[in-house]
Amino acid sequence: MELTGADIFVHSLQDEGVEIIFGYPGGAVLHIYDALYRQDKIQHILTRHEQGATHAADGYARSTGKPGVVIVTSGPGATNAVTGIATAYMDSIPMVVFTGQVPTHLIGNDAFQEADNIGITRPCVKHNFLVKDVRDLAETIKKAFYVATTGRPGPVVVDIPKDITAEKTEYSYPDKVSMRSYNPVHVGHAGQIKRAVKLMLAAKRPMIYTGGGVILGNAAGSLTELAQLLGHPVTNTLMGLGAYPATERQFVGMLGMHGTYEANMAMHHCDVLIAIGARFDDRVTGNIEKFCPHAKIVHVDIDPSSISKNVKVDVPIVGCVDNVLKAMIKLIKGSKQRPDGAALKDWWQQIEDWRSKDCLKYDHTSELIKPQYVLESLYKATDGNAFVTSDVGQHQMWAAQFYKFDKPRRWINSGGLGTMGFGLPAAMGVQLAYRDETVVCVTGEGSIQMCIQELSTCKQYALPLKIVNLNNGYLGMVRQWQEFFYQGRYAMSYMESLPDFVKLAESYGHVGMKIEKPGDVESALEEAMAMKDRLVFMDFITDPAENVYPMIPAGGGQNEMILI
Amino acid sequence: MRHIISILMENEAGALSRVAGLFSARGYNIESLTVAPTEDPSLSRMTLVTRGTDEIIEQITKQLNKLVDVVKLMDMTDGPHIEREMMLTKVRAEGDGREELKRVSDIFRGRIIDVTDKTYTIELTGAGDKLDAFLQVLDRALIIEVVRSGVSGIARGERALKL
Ligand SMILES: Cc1cc2nc3c(=O)[nH]c(=O)nc-3n(C[C@H](O)[C@H](O)[C@H](O)COP(=O)(O)OP(=O)(O)OC[C@H]3O[C@@H](n4cnc5c(N)ncnc54)[C@H](O)[C@@H]3O)c2cc1C
Ligand SMILES: Cc1ncc(C[n+]2csc(CCOP(=O)(O)OP(=O)(O)O)c2C)c(N)n1
Numbered sequence: 099m100e101l102t103g104a105d106i107f108v109h110s111l112q113d114e115g116v117e118i119i120f121g122y123p124g125g126a127v128l129h130i131y132d133a134l135y136r137q138d139k140i141q142h143i144l145t146r147h148e149q150g151a152t153h154a155a156d157g158y159a160r161s162t163g164k165p166g167v168v169i170v171t172s173g174p175g176a177t178n179a180v181t182g183i184a185t186a187y188m189d190s191i192p193m194v195v196f197t198g199q200v201p202t203h204l205i206g207n208d209a210f211q212e213a214d215n216i217g218i219t220r221p222c223v224k225h226n227f228l229v230k231d232v233r234d235l236a237e238t239i240k241k242a243f244y245v246a247t248t249g250r251p252g253p254v255v256v257d258i259p260k261d262i263t264a265e266k267t268e269y270s271y272p273d274k275v276s277m278r279s280y281n282p283v284h285v286g287h288a289g290q291i292k293r294a295v296k297l298m299l300a301a302k303r304p305m306i307y308t309g310g311g312v313i314l315g316n317a318a319g320s321l322t323e324l325a326q327l328l329g330h331p332v333t334n335t336l337m338g339l340g341a342y343p344a345t346e347r348q349f350v351g352m353l354g355m356h357g358t359y360e361a362n363m364a365m366h367h368c369d370v371l372i373a374i375g376a377r378f379d380d381r382v383t384g385n386i387e388k389f390c391p392h393a394k395i396v397h398v399d400i401d402p403s404s405i406s407k408n409v410k411v412d413v414p415i416v417g418c419v420d421n422v423l424k425a426m427i428k429l430i431k432g433s434k435q436r437p438d439g440a441a442l443k444d445w446w447q448q449i450e451d452w453r454s455k456d457c458l459k460y461d462h463t464s465e466l467i468k469p470q471y472v473l474e475s476l477y478k479a480t481d482g483n484a485f486v487t488s489d490v491g492q493h494q495m496w497a498a499q500f501y502k503f504d505k506p507r508r509w510i511n512s513g514g515l516g517t518m519g520f521g522l523p524a525a526m527g528v529q530l531a532y533r534d535e536t537v538v539c540v541t542g543e544g545s546i547q548m549c550i551q552e553l554s555t556c557k558q559y560a561l562p563l564k565i566v567n568l569n570n571g572y573l574g575m576v577r578q579w580q581e582f583f584y585q586g587r588y589a590m591s592y593m594e595s596l597p598d599f600v601k602l603a604e605s606y607g608h609v610g611m612k613i614e615k616p617g618d619v620e621s622a623l624e625e626a627m628a629m630k631d632r633l634v635f636m637d638f639i640t641d642p643a644e645n646v647y648p649m650i651p652a653g654g655g656q657n658e659m660i661l662i
Numbered sequence: 663m664r665h666i667i668s669i670l671m672e673n674e675a676g677a678l679s680r681v682a683g684l685f686s687a688r689g690y691n692i693e694s695l696t697v698a699p700t701e702d703p704s705l706s707r708m709t710l711v712t713r714g715t716d717e718i719i720e721q722i723t724k725q726l727n728k729l730v731d732v733v734k735l736m737d738m739t740d741g742p743h744i745e746r747e748m749m750l751t752k753v754r755a756e757g758d759g760r761e762e763l764k765r766v767s768d769i770f771r772g773r774i775i776d777v778t779d780k781t782y783t784i785e786l787t788g789a790g791d792k793l794d795a796f797l798q799v800l801d802r803a804l805i806i807e808v809v810r811s812g813v814s815g816i817a818r819g820e821r822a823l824k825l
């Protein structure tokens with residue numbers, strides 16, 4: 099039977115197994131919205147801004163591992179989505195974003211609500227497609243999902259001119275696609291894996307440094323097995339938290355600019371560094387000249403361009419992290435050689451020494467609420483079991499430091515782009531995927547105002563999020579840098595004229611709470627968590643002068659942390 | 663070091679802008695870039711000349727390979743290869759100068775492909791440095807216009823960039 103492009107669009111998504119899409123209608127996608135209206139398999143979530151739609155789809159993708167799907171209209175709909183697309187791109191999140199486009203014959207004419215979506219999104223997508231013929235639509239959609247979800251994942255944009263959605267053709271959805279120009283590698287090179295294992299077994303001061311790739315590649319189980327087999331210390335990047343249980347002894351905390359003292363010192367002094375699904379970001383390495391001066395480096399990554407990009411490595415392994423780790427485990431189990439127990443014992447003693455500095459300590463006697471205390475209490479109030487999204491700033495770092503993630507896909511934040519405004523819509527995506535789980539958004543009074551309109555979406559779809567607003571009255575991360583590096587000249591970092599967040603939450607139909615004393619923190623959290631079916635906005639008035647410690651200052655090496 | 667990288671890409675609208683955009687976004691340098699369809703109409707072949715340290719060239723080839731439209735690429739400079747560029751030069755050719763220009767053109771194995779009573783247009787093909795040398799010997803004041811095609815290259819012997 100012949101179907102219109104709009105119906106082909108809907109059928110394709112259904113056949114792809116899509117259950118939920120996030121979007122916002124407009125002229126160029128009206129045929130598609132009409133087709134969505136006439137079906138009931140796919141749920142459409144109407145956000146209040148296209149940025150919210152992309153972040154929500156992103157949160158859904160990060161928490162489930164399935165691709166997030168978005169539909170927006172042409173022109174401003176598409177440009178509003180760009181921040182969310184770039185956010186997903188930087189963190190390698192699988193997403194397919196459909197943008198409306200003016201009719202084919204008007205493209206290039208400065209038509210009403212025309213924007214060059216392909217050109218605008220090109221630098222921040224894994225790939226993008228313009229559909230020029232309705233007969234290509236179904237196959238293009240198949241390709242978009244294939245590219246987004248395989249290899250190093252990432253967002254893919256499909257730009258669909260309005261006339262294509264009205265034209266008709268025979269519909270059939272391809273079972274699979276192959277693209278001669280796109281063949282991601284899965285299996286690592288056996289010889290390289292052997293070399294890596296040899297180094298790992300002989301290491302005297304080893305360090306396992308893992309990143310978002312372990313989570314994206316669903317390899318947390320294999321990582322844990324490998325690390326425990328070897329007895330090596332493990333550190334995670336901000337994107338990798340939860341890939342190794344944070345409450346386990348071998349975990350030495352996050353590394354990098356605001357990582358723990360023990361993680362960074364162990365990096366600096368290690369003799370073998372095993373980097374797995376991590377990309378040697380500058381927030382992690384500090385000054386590259388001073389990075390891991392004594393180490394032989396093994397790097398496992400699915401993207402060859404991640405390898406030896408910032409740091410030259412000794413044993414590059416291109417492959418899917420789970421495959422490679424399993425191959426390593428097999429080799430180690432089959433080998434007669436055992437890890438060097440005596441050397442590891444000394445190494446652990448050294449690490450415990452660093453750990454005893456207690457680098458995350460803070461003042462427990464203050465009359466003001468310390469943000470760290472709120473997060474420790476949140477961890478207790480949720481039994482360490484919540485999904486936690488965050489915005490960007492000091493609160494993000496404290497959440498990463500103080501909420502101990504034992505499972506992957508529970509910690510959801512924008513690391514690469516560092517997008518303020520991400521937290522609330524991302525939490526909506528998570529809650530829609532996990533209706534019965536506790537979903538917390540840790541945010542700041544600056545960030546929350548960037549996508550505050552989504553509180554209305556939360557009301558419409560009855561999403562019982564728990565919002566922990568660490569309200570320090572400042573763009574705290576900016577203020578901290580101004581205090582440290584600009585002699586306290588606080589240019590534009592004070593957040594004046596804040597709304598009354600309690601009333602604001604109430605006006606959206608939610609519960610608002612304001613907490614001003616340390617003594618009220620725990621009870622407020624408990625009370626909020628008990629309201630299972632309501633969104634609770636907790637406005638914690640926190641110490642405005644608190645800083646994130648420890649810290650590697652710009653230009654510093656990992657052994658040059660500022661401690662409190 | 664100077665590298666000549668040849669790329670086979672899907673012959674899709676926008677493929678060129680993906681490559682150009684990659685170079686500008688990542689701050690790589692492009693000395694020249696040529697594109698044309700191949701004998702297989704679904705593929706176009708691009709030749710680009712760039713400079714960089716070994717690390718940068720490694721990143722450039724990895725990043726190019728990562729573009730979904732890139733089917734295959736080859737760094738010509740990794741092995742023996744032939745490099746060619748075509749140049750059209752329009753020069754003022756009057757009086758005694760006409761003979762002299764004809765001679766220089768012959769020495770470089772150029773061909774005069776258009777003649778008026780005041781001008782010659784000379785076609786010259788060769789590696790980039792030969793074309794540079796030709797321009798060097800011409801009196802600058804006589805040059806009216808120079809058009810270079812950009813470099814194309816092919817590997818010597820059995821080595822070939824094909825599917
Ligand atoms: C305010 C702020 C402060 C920050 N401070 C820190 C900090 O102190 N410490 C810190 O660590 N980060 C920090 N970040 C985050 C930082 O900017 C980077 O986002 C982060 O370090 C990158 O993490 P990653 O290396 O795990 O890479 P990701 O961006 O998660 O990349 C994943 C890597 O894994 C690869 N990969 C993907 N899938 C697979 C697979 N299946 N198999 C194999 N490989 C795969 C990819 O190719 C890629 O190379 C901060 C961010 C902000 C906004
Ligand atoms: C969209 C966007 N604009 C600007 C920034 C720069 N920036 C990083 S952190 C920060 C302050 C965030 O303030 P707030 O949300 O109150 O968090 P706090 O640091 O106070 O915990 C700013 C402005 C950013 N990351 N994202």
Ligand SMILES: [Mg+2]
Nearest residue numbers: 542543572574
């Ligand atoms: Mg703040």
